[in-house]
Amino acid sequence: MEHADLVVIGAGQSGLATAALAPRHGFTRILVLEGAEEPGGSWPRYYDSLTLFSPARYSSLPGMRFPGDPDRYPRRDEVVDYLRDYARRLPAGIRTSTAVTSVTRQDGIWSVRAEDGREFTARAVIAATGDYGTPCMPDVPGQADFGGRVLHAADYRSPDAFAGQRVVVVGGGNSAIQIAAELGPLADTTLATRRPIGWTPQRPLGRDLHWWLKHILLDIAPIRRLLEKVPVSVLDDGHDRTALDQHGVDRRDMFSHFTADGVVWADGTKEEVGAVLPLPDRIGRPGHQRRAAASGRSLHCDPGSRLRRHGVPAQLLLQNPARRRPGCQARPEANAYRSDRLNRNQEWWEAVASAWCSSLMLGVPPKPSGVR
Structure with a gap:
């Protein structure tokens, strides 16, 4: 049995970004559990020709810029390579081929059980499995x-x-x-x-739409609920x-x-x-009765565990913040965690991961001094 301060379930972009920022919140031993043979979440299983609709400069995770021409639109395999390279640099232990089947909590300690029988314990757990493992099929008669x-x-x-x-x-x-x-x-x-299909110009006036969203500050505006209705x-x-x-x-x-x-x-x-x-608007839907997708399986949690489940749907995975719909909404104070070396997109990831670590988990240590 392994013990950690924090266990993150899922080594996709959400899980990796969370693991990267967790040390800022007092977590010294971090484990990331991934059901696949390598990190990268669902990206290796997407269709071959998938292309991001945001440029590389807006597709970075905290602390590491997406390589190459910042104005190009990366393909699936480029994203896979980026995520695996990112995982190698993390201050965390990554356990691949570790499909999680259950999470329980007793006496303030979380117990995470893998399909092969291994067990992990932690003070805090974040399920960052996303929705890809539970595709939502429209219910059409016949x-x-x-x-x-x-x-x-x-x-x-x-x-x-x-x-x-x-x-x-x-x-x-x-x-x-x-x-x-x-x-x-x-x-x-x-x-x-x-x-009817709605078309939005990708490069109005010669600039990518994400450039405009950044410069008019819509990429950090608290408009997630509004976007869900669009x-x-x-x-x-x-x-x-x-x-x-x-x-x-x-x-x-x-x-x-x-x-x-x-x-x-x-x-x-x-x-x-x-x-x-x-191909519904979302590639999946949240599980019910405290279940979270885990590599195509159901992750079963104690009804009273209050385990938090997070993920980013479909092709919005590495897109601009104004087009993402994360499983939680970062609180305003999370925006205090910023770095001058990171672009605005990376700052948004910091805000979300900080909220996961400091606002939404049980048993999380106090915020570092000097942070509002």
Whole structure:
């Protein structure tokens, strides 16, 4: 049995950022438990062509800038490499191939049990597993009778497997658009959405949108609840929209139900379909009854444990703060933890991780002196 001051469950960007900042709050021994064979969270399992819609300069974690051209839009593999490099520099022990199955608390000490029987104890625990392990599949009538393929974005890798097929991509966010655009040349593809696709220019007046959000201070404005009510919009520099037009990818109102060999569209038209790819606005949804996703499993917690669960959904993982929707909202005082060497995006990560460590956990030591 290993003991630590703090156990962080999940070695994705949320868990790694939290582990990086935990020493500032008095945690001297930190363990990060990751179910996969290497750090990086869900990123290695995202589809091959995934591209961030924020530039590299706004995709850094605390204390380490994203390498290369700061104005480029990193691909999935670049993010994976960055996160693994970041993990190697952490002042924390990282235990990979350690899928957590339960968390309990007794006499002020947390007990964390892994699938292989190992146990860890700690004064504080943060579940930073995110939602990727529990994909949210839309509940569409007739799906059980559908003879084609229904594949969530969590299981999609590349368009090659769909060559020559009739494919419907459900969703109107950036991931749905990216996937539909790359399916277009190989498959007869339609986007199915509940509302018209909203397009937001990625580089208004020659500057990336995130640059504007930073300079008008919207990236640190407390508007998370407001953003949750805003319809999903696609950030695009014109590339994806052009690709959809060039390859004949159209948009139709969401179909009403499945048939044995296809779908019935909102206007009553029946059509044979080979595959449907649901990509909801969020790749998953929070667990219920004190359960948190853990590498596709359920992490069971004592009902009275008050374990805090955090994560950042879907492709918002390393995006600008104004577009992130974390599992908690940083308190204003957390903004005191800043470094002149970090850009505003990194400062936001500090605020969130500081809130997790100092405001939301039980048994956390007092804030360092001099911090408001």
